[in-house]
């Protein structure tokens with residue numbers, strides 16, 4: 102069977118990452134979390150007090166940015182590393198969540214990260230999730246999925262995920278963050294979030310996790 106590229110895009114908190122991860126596992130593919138890359142760049146700028154409105158500072162700082170992924174042997178889960186440091190937990194906190202969409206509007210940041218994402222997908226057999234994967238990163242991906250879900254459903258799921266990691270965040274804060282990010286992501290000039298013409302739309306509001314995973318795996322088999 103031919104290996105393909107599966108691009109999964111959609112609004113914040115639709116469960117793209119967990120779905121993409123499970124799809125990759127079922128197919129024996131590599132999962133790449135492009136959002137983790139934008140989050141890592143954001144953390145890097147915060148840690149180094151980079152003025153994101155100063156283009157030269159951003160460009161210089163991007164030169165010092167190395168993002169990689171490694172599987173944690175204990176959990177079997179993929180974790181994100183920023184310049185050799187495990188930042189998997191730090192990149193998910195609200196400080197980064199509240200700033201990442203602003204950072205993601207910057208052209209230089211997108212160019213640097215898109216180039217890395219394209220290199221990671223070269224060998225195929227990849228599931229990548231994000232906002233512009235089917236439109237910009239892999240416009241020729243064999244399978245494109247666009248995930249949506251009701252805002253409150255998404256916020257409750259995200260609250261549960263954060264609680265499982267020991268972070269108690271009020272529901273309204275999460276609703277505000279998701280709505281703000283959707284707005285910034287959809288209206289930005291550089292590669293805005295939108296459904297690729299040839300993407301299959303899946304509304305997960307009333308789907309169980311297994312159902313959404315199986316749906317994509319089935320589409321993948323039909324495409325291979």
Ligand code: C5P
Nearest residue numbers: 135136137139201202205231232233282
């Ligand atoms: O996927 P996740 O919610 O972790 O992504 C965090 C943020 O990174 C998004 O809200 C968006 O601003 C940005 N992002 C992006 N393009 C991608 C992936 C993420 O602009 N391909």
